[in-house]
Amino acid sequence: MPTSDRIYLDYAATTPCDPDVVTAMLPYFGDVFGNPSSIHRDGQRGWQAVERARKAIASALNCASGEIVFTSGGSESDNLALRGVVLAAQRNKQRPHLITTAVEHHAIGRTLAQLHTDFNCDVTYLPVDQHGLVSAAQVAAAIRPETRLVTVIYANNEIGSIQPIADLAHVCKEAGVLLHIDAVQAASQLTIDVDALGVDLMSLGAHKFYGPKGVGALYIRRGTPITVTQTGGAQEQGLRAGTHNVPLIVGMGKAIDVVVAQREAYNAHVQHLRDLLIEQVLTTIPDAQLTGHPTQRLPNHASFVFKNIDGNDLLMRLDMVGISASSGSACSTGNPEPSGVIKALGLPQDWQLGSLRLTVGKHTTQAEIATTVQKLREIITKMRATSPAVQRETV
Amino acid sequence: MSTPYLEPKRVVVAMSGGVDSSVAAALLVEQGYEVIGLMMRLWSEPGADNTSGNAANKCCTPESMGNARYIAAQLDIPFYVVDTQDVFRKKIVNFFVDGYSAGVTPNPCVECNRHIRWDFLLNKALELGATHLATGHYAQVRYAEDHYQLWRGVDQHKDQSYVLSVMGQEQLQHALFPVGGIPKPEVRKLAERFDLPVAKKQDSQDLCFLKDNDYRRFLRDNVPDIMDAGEIVDTTGKVLGQHVGLPNYTIGQRRGIKVAASYPLYVIGKDAQANTLIVGPKEKLGTKSLIAKRVNWVNGVTPEAPFEALVQIRYKSKAVPATVTPLSAHTMEVTFADPIRDATPGQAAVVYHGEQCIAGGIIFE
Numbered sequence: 001m002p003t004s005d006r007i008y009l010d011y012a013a014t015t016p017c018d019p020d021v022v023t024a025m026l027p028y029f030g031d032v033f034g035n036p037s038s039i040h041r042d043g044q045r046g047w048q049a050v051e052r053a054r055k056a057i058a059s060a061l062n063c064a065s066g067e068i069v070f071t072s073g074g075s076e077s078d079n080l081a082l083r084g085v086v087l088a089a090q091r092n093k094q095r096p097h098l099i100t101t102a103v104e105h106h107a108i109g110r111t112l113a114q115l116h117t118d119f120n121c122d123v124t125y126l127p128v129d130q131h132g133l134v135s136a137a138q139v140a141a142a143i144r145p146e147t148r149l150v151t152v153i154y155a156n157n158e159i160g161s162i163q164p165i166a167d168l169a170h171v172c173k174e175a176g177v178l179l180h181i182d183a184v185q186a187a188s189q190l191t192i193d194v195d196a197l198g199v200d201l202m203s204l205g206a207h208k209f210y211g212p213k214g215v216g217a218l219y220i221r222r223g224t225p226i227t228v229t230q231t232g233g234a235q236e237q238g239l240r241a242g243t244h245n246v247p248l249i250v251g252m253g254k255a256i257d258v259v260v261a262q263r264e265a266y267n268a269h270v271q272h273l274r275d276l277l278i279e280q281v282l283t284t285i286p287d288a289q290l291t292g293h294p295t296q297r298l299p300n301h302a303s304f305v306f307k308n309i310d311g312n313d314l315l316m317r318l319d320m321v322g323i324s325a326s327s328g329s330a331c332s333t334g335n336p337e338p339s340g341v342i343k344a345l346g347l348p349q350d351w352q353l354g355s356l357r358l359t360v361g362k363h364t365t366q367a368e369i370a371t372t373v374q375k376l377r378e379i380i381t382k383m384r385a386t387s388p389a390v391q392r393e394t395v
Numbered sequence: 396m397s398t399p400y401l402e403p404k405r406v407v408v409a410m411s412g413g414v415d416s417s418v419a420a421a422l423l424v425e426q427g428y429e430v431i432g433l434m435m436r437l438w439s440e441p442g443a444d445n446t447s448g449n450a451a452n453k454c455c456t457p458e459s460m461g462n463a464r465y466i467a468a469q470l471d472i473p474f475y476v477v478d479t480q481d482v483f484r485k486k487i488v489n490f491f492v493d494g495y496s497a498g499v500t501p502n503p504c505v506e507c508n509r510h511i512r513w514d515f516l517l518n519k520a521l522e523l524g525a526t527h528l529a530t531g532h533y534a535q536v537r538y539a540e541d542h543y544q545l546w547r548g549v550d551q552h553k554d555q556s557y558v559l560s561v562m563g564q565e566q567l568q569h570a571l572f573p574v575g576g577i578p579k580p581e582v583r584k585l586a587e588r589f590d591l592p593v594a595k596k597q598d599s600q601d602l603c604f605l606k607d608n609d610y611r612r613f614l615r616d617n618v619p620d621i622m623d624a625g626e627i628v629d630t631t632g633k634v635l636g637q638h639v640g641l642p643n644y645t646i647g648q649r650r651g652i653k654v655a656a657s658y659p660l661y662v663i664g665k666d667a668q669a670n671t672l673i674v675g676p677k678e679k680l681g682t683k684s685l686i687a688k689r690v691n692w693v694n695g696v697t698p699e700a701p702f703e704a705l706v707q708i709r710y711k712s713k714a715v716p717a718t719v720t721p722l723s724a725h726t727m728e729v730t731f732a733d734p735i736r737d738a739t740p741g742q743a744a745v746v747y748h749g750e751q752c753i754a755g756g757i758i759f760e
Contacts, residue, residue, distance in 0.1 A: 312475075312477075312478060316477075316523075317523070319473060319475075320431070320473060320523065
């Protein structure tokens, strides 16, 4: 549990490791250090730990162990899914067409941009509605004979909206097109049963559900045509070369066990706080608007835009009063451009820069929500008053 | 009118990732202030935003930003990047281009201190509840006789009071220059003592927004007609040859005029409207007096009578004896004891009493 007098409301960026996860990982840094690819007993112990974690994940996903490939995280999983499927198609002398949405994470968006410019792929970007959602009808209309893959973010990182995955899967299955989903944000709260969802590929990252950073997985339905993109050793059925990061993989296995076991209680906890947060922000702060779908959204996710507010400035001021939050733009570099996701929602210009994401988690309390709303209201009131303290005479 | 003394409490330090502002931040932390690091993301030419080759000295590269962020984390102070691109482009880059188009040699550093650092950024700091804004400039603020004073930095090779001569009482009241009282070699030693991982890079360049150090190329790329060839004339208007674009020449320049004459020719003036370059013998070069406009009197009061002072007309030139005559609140005439050679419209004329900066204006003619 994090010890700090700060209020952390950025669980969508990352979560603290569960203490049980840390405990589970510790032996694999020293006591059990063998390389899972080695012949000897030390290696075999490492191998066993990796396979146990794989089983835990397969069980949570309702799939076979052999359908899980460990990676370094969500971004690598997304890259392997997209590049691997494209490469396999091109081996068969096809010029692949891919379909995605206007609200994807950069791990998808920038990978597709490169596949288009440098690897001779065709990409269709589907527009979204005001809540950031696409429909099965849109996907169906965009599918062409050469379409290989549809890739859609399961739950949006910036605005929390949950795409109708089962509906999309139905359309894809009818057309014989693969469906990949980025479930990095969704895994902590939504079902990740790949059969119920009907997906062929699914990306996960452990640190979004109280596991360690630097490890993730890609689910690949058996029989999916995919080619290795990181070559080297034959780890992960030849689909991802590199010595296994045993402690982190063990941590991911433990984290997914905890997440599945606690999901109902966790969701009840976060949703209660999140609803409180949304209600209080919208009723006490003028010119505030929820972004994303009002109900079809991640239970822990609140996101807003505020009229005539600079989101970077807002985050800085929240940080100064001890609140960790996030926005829709690349704030750490001071670039004020609204993000692609915020742009895609079609908000008026004077609302676009004022985005704020508050995501609650395991350690969030009701008192923290009350403090946050109060501070947020004070800061926004002050920012809107904008009385420059120094009025300089121009000579 | 007096200016009350303001006790520093919460200090915003403008960080660039370089040694001076990093040491400034470390000193402020050591002195026990509540310190917040801010870095301005300034506008720079597309292509300047990389860490390779020419861009090594440029501001706001990912490397310098990372460096500033790292140092702030090491000092355990909050650090934020403030977007300043829009106002910087409007107030500085456009000003730079307009200046050259009008035939003067603008000084963007002076304007940056006027409009960006000690206006936009100072306001930002005050909005954040800071009492003071600190920078890594080599200059000193002193409080005496109910006023704030601006003095040269103790390191005469590094002194930056010239570009800070736009500051008045309202700015100086909120200003701290933690390294201004320290010689540069000592600042480097302090960086080692604080264990600051400052890059061994050169001092930052004047024209931080260029992707290379070639302002002529920048002007050529951005102002269509600015490099048009035109006539070179003498002071009687007689045509002597062709010039290759006015921004290629500075007042006092001798080499590169490429006109044959029986005596050495110097650039003595430019006529932007007629697009002509005026040349003449060395004797024509000297100026006995100049007029400066947009004059800032540091203590906020325009003197009533002419007075003797030292006047510096370039960032790196020596201040020389002169008589300063205030003509109006923001205009002054400077009459030099001995004629000076390269008074250049667009640069600042900065007035000193000994080491103390009294006023600064922009050379008009």
